[in-house]
Amino acid sequence: MGKNKLKGFLPVIIFFIALNGFFISGKNMLNRWGVDQEVVIYGNLLLFLLTLFSWLLAQSGLKNPNPHAFIRSVYMSVMLKLFVCMIAAFIYIAINKSGLNKPGLFTCMGLYLVYTFLEVSLLMKVLKEKKNA
Template sequence: MSKGLFLRQSFTYFWLFNNFLILFLDRKHLLDKPGIDGEVLLIGNFILMVATSLSFVVSQRSLRSANPGASVRSLYGSFMIKFFVIAIAAFIYIMVAKKNVNKPALLICMGLYLVYTFMEVSSLQKLLKQKKNA
């Protein structure tokens, strides 16, 4: 994936906006009242962005292939990459934090996962439409 294409993806802008918002809210202590740990959100957001980027690259490369089986394999492969990266990160956090697990932050990260997945799929659909029209 070229640098320009990566910077034009909507989830890149979403990630930047999210990080600035989380940092602003954490700095103003607005996340303390509902009991949300800003560090967990920032790290979770970063992990989600990395996993989504890897998944997007794998799926995007399959669009170049003439083999329809490659698309299916890449779809499953990108799902597995994202699932295991996020599952391992959550497992490590839960094991390290033990009883101090911040459940609201984990729930927000789950919501961010859904948003990133939606944005990834919509970006891939746009690329697929461009490929069909070309």
């Protein structure tokens, strides 16, 4: 990954590291709230990787002189992230029918929104900085 791409993605990386630090160090607090630590750590990792892939797709779309290529890459990344998260949730629900951790699942849903908001706000910032946007 290039230096410029990493610089723009840095807030997401910091957010991911801070959240994992909280999830690892706050195991007792998560247990009091009824949140399974493994569910939120794996959910956070999945969302981070999907956001990274989505960011890279958007960056490649920005390099293309055709503005429709950027729009297609953003739509594709949003749909991919949504469907992968839905499939992961369905797999988790199917495997853990009796021991389903709803607070952990709802936490991951909230994290999905936060990662999506972060990605969109960073893309808007990159678009404003781009001279021909």
